[in-house]
Amino acid sequence: METESHIVAYKTLGLVLGALLVLTAVTVGASYIDLGWMNVWIALMIASTKAGLVLVVFMHMKFEGRAVVWSFVSTVLFLAIMIGFIFWDVAFR
Amino acid sequence: MEVVKSFFETPEPARFTGIWSWLFTLDHKRIGLMYLYAIMFWFLVAVLLGGILRLELMFPGETVLSADLYNSAFTLHGVIMIFLFIIPALPAVFGNFFLPIHIGTDDVYFPKLNLLSWYLYMAGGVVAIFSLFSDGFADTGWTFYVPFSISTNTNVSTAVFAAFILGFSSMLTGLNFITTVHKMRDKAMGWLQIPLFTWSLYATAWVQLLATPVVTITLVLVMMERFFNVGLFDPARGGDPILYQHLFWMYSHPAVYIMILPGMGVISEIIPVFARKSIFGYKAIVASSLAIAIAGSLVWAHHMYTSGMSDTAVFVFSLLTFVVAIPSAIKVFSWVATLYKGAIQMTPPLFLSLCFIYLFSVGGLTGLVLGAAGANIHVHDTHFVVAHFHFTMFGGTGFAFFAALHYWWPKMFGRMYDFTKAYIAAILVTGGFMFHYVPMFILGLQGMPRRYYDYLPQYAGGNFFAGFGALFMILGIGLMMANLFASLRKKRDMESNPWGGVTLEWTIPSPPPLHNFVQKPKIMVYPYDFSGIVDTPANKSEGA
Numbered sequence: 306m307e308t309e310s311h312i313v314a315y316k317t318l319g320l321v322l323g324a325l326l327v328l329t330a331v332t333v334g335a336s337y338i339d340l341g342w343m344n345v346w347i348a349l350m351i352a353s354t355k356a357g358l359v360l361v362v363f364m365h366m367k368f369e370g371r372a373v374v375w376s377f378v379s380t381v382l383f384l385a386i387m388i389g390f391i392f393w394d395v396a397f398r
Numbered sequence: 399m400e401v402v403k404s405f406f407e408t409p410e411p412a413r414f415t416g417i418w419s420w421l422f423t424l425d426h427k428r429i430g431l432m433y434l435y436a437i438m439f440w441f442l443v444a445v446l447l448g449g450i451l452r453l454e455l456m457f458p459g460e461t462v463l464s465a466d467l468y469n470s471a472f473t474l475h476g477v478i479m480i481f482l483f484i485i486p487a488l489p490a491v492f493g494n495f496f497l498p499i500h501i502g503t504d505d506v507y508f509p510k511l512n513l514l515s516w517y518l519y520m521a522g523g524v525v526a527i528f529s530l531f532s533d534g535f536a537d538t539g540w541t542f543y544v545p546f547s548i549s550t551n552t553n554v555s556t557a558v559f560a561a562f563i564l565g566f567s568s569m570l571t572g573l574n575f576i577t578t579v580h581k582m583r584d585k586a587m588g589w590l591q592i593p594l595f596t597w598s599l600y601a602t603a604w605v606q607l608l609a610t611p612v613v614t615i616t617l618v619l620v621m622m623e624r625f626f627n628v629g630l631f632d633p634a635r636g637g638d639p640i641l642y643q644h645l646f647w648m649y650s651h652p653a654v655y656i657m658i659l660p661g662m663g664v665i666s667e668i669i670p671v672f673a674r675k676s677i678f679g680y681k682a683i684v685a686s687s688l689a690i691a692i693a694g695s696l697v698w699a700h701h702m703y704t705s706g707m708s709d710t711a712v713f714v715f716s717l718l719t720f721v722v723a724i725p726s727a728i729k730v731f732s733w734v735a736t737l738y739k740g741a742i743q744m745t746p747p748l749f750l751s752l753c754f755i756y757l758f759s760v761g762g763l764t765g766l767v768l769g770a771a772g773a774n775i776h777v778h779d780t781h782f783v784v785a786h787f788h789f790t791m792f793g794g795t796g797f798a799f800f801a802a803l804h805y806w807w808p809k810m811f812g813r814m815y816d817f818t819k820a821y822i823a824a825i826l827v828t829g830g831f832m833f834h835y836v837p838m839f840i841l842g843l844q845g846m847p848r849r850y851y852d853y854l855p856q857y858a859g860g861n862f863f864a865g866f867g868a869l870f871m872i873l874g875i876g877l878m879m880a881n882l883f884a885s886l887r888k889k890r891d892m893e894s895n896p897w898g899g900v901t902l903e904w905t906i907p908s909p910p911p912l913h914n915f916v917q918k919p920k921i922m923v924y925p926y927d928f929s930g931i932v933d934t935p936a937n938k939s940e941g942a
């Protein structure tokens with residue numbers, strides 16, 4: 306069985322860590338501004354960006370083959386569809 | 399074929415012997431058998447509970463169970479049957495045992511994780527039992543609906559925690575299977591050379607992996623509600639009780655496909671072997687497995703038509719429910735078309751498979767009655783639903799489990815059971831099943847609600863007959879198990895291919911050796927090519 310290892314440079318890891326901290330600060334800052342219906346979408350977009358960074362760099366998704374990447378993408382897509390379908394209910398109640 | 403030691407005689411890791419060689423085993427076959435013994439135990443407990451429930455309902459008024467005890471008994475029956483039997487039965491037992499063999503490898507990708515899954519499964523069962531002896535078992539039904547599950551004084555938290563642990567076991571098994579199929583498949587085996595049972599396990603594993611986290615976190619939320627009054631599902635605090643139903647069914651409806659897909663895979667293996675004919679529509683069956691896994695994950699709210707959700711959602715989910723019937727029908731057509739003009743050899747596994755096709759078809763078609771929003775409202779929460787569910791899950795997955803036991807028993811244990819007793823048991827179970835559940839369809843259409851320990855006088859006749867059916871069914875199950883286990887007293891002398899099968903498990907000794915393949919497996923261009931099968935040893939060994 307083959308095992309592969311990838312070493313990410315400390316500089317890259319540090320930059321990603323910095324980006325995550327900055328985005329956390331942005332999340333907190335955004336919570337103090339009332340943007341109406343965009344409140345939820347902005348919070349979700351920031352959180353998704355952070356999750357994406359963790360996945361791609363910290364969890365080595367960028368080194369994986371197509372099967373794993375597509376498995377992951379389809380998982381996210383599926384979750385989005387599932388959450389979206391609940392809106393058929395909530396939005397039209 | 400040269401004589402090689404079976405996995406029974408060669409522990410893995412080799413340093414352990416006796417019971418320890420099982421409890422610490424990393425061999426997928428031993429882990430499969432450990433699941434088998436545990437699952438059979440829970441199945442028989444749940445059958446017994448179901449029998450007691452039917453005994454209570456056989457006559458009007460309180461007979462053997464009080465109302466409270468009845469509530470706990472049907473909850474426990476449901477929780478055990480769903481979480482400890484039907485969900486793990488086929489993937490954990492036969493998937494563990496045969497998936498690596500089907501793809502020409504020696505084990506699953508994560509053997510230690512595989513053993514951990516078994517321990518989590520056992521821990522979940524122990525916690526469920528523990529909850530029985532502390533404040534009484536939950537009386538909510540296996541669905542744990544809010545607000546009742548939050549307000550009842552019975553031990554919902556422990557029961558929910560048991561389901562939470564069992565969820566992890568299921569997810570880890572799914573993860574292991576997906577990785578194994580991707581990473582350990584024989585290099586000569588393309589995707590369209592994989593046997594259909596393994597295909598069905600692969601599709602199931604994705605559902606296990608994607609849907610199970612939803613219910614595990616939902617059950618944690620129920621516990622948080624009970625302990626901390628968070629208000630997630632309480633309208634007075636801005637929560638939404640219907641959200642719980644969405645989250646619960648988002649897993650629990652796909653879960654019925656986790657239950658049935660491997661069953662369909664089993665039938666797809668058995669039918670061509672005993673029709674001596676290549677499976678009709680291999681690609682269509684593969685595609686329908688994936689279609690069921692995908693479409694089946696998007697129909698959950700058809701359980702909620704009367705919950706108060708929006709009419710738009712009712713329309714959308716009703717439409718999608720009809721869509722999911724299509725791939726299921728493709729499979730049934732393919733099985734029947736495989737039998738057409740086949741050189742059919744009747745054996746207990748085939749007989750049980752034919753029973754499966756009939757019972758599952760009835761279950762599927764009555765599912766469309768429930769999927770149609772208008773009809774659903776009339777029969778919602780009646781015995782019609784109970785009958786439909788048991789036709790699909792017991793008539794479907796349960797019978798597929800029985801068929802799989804009879805099909806792979808000689809391979810797993812190297813011994814053949816008595817055919818006559820197997821047929822008598824199968825007839826008893828099937829006849830009892832019909833006698834048991836058909837009256838429930840009628841009772842449901844007449845308006846008898848489910849989950850009540852008593853009923854109005856006009857329902858007495860149907861319940862009385864249903865009780866008789868249950869008795870025959872339980873007798874049949876007892877005979878079936880006794881017949882199978884009695885075979886273990888015989889000498890282990892089964893040949894490698896008693897049925898004349900062509901998938902890889904039939905090319906290795908019975909029972910298989912530790913690393914499955916003595917020689918490098920020969921992968922066929924098409925996995926169901928029977929042109930090389932000229933003899934059918936099962937006829938010679940029948941009743942041996």
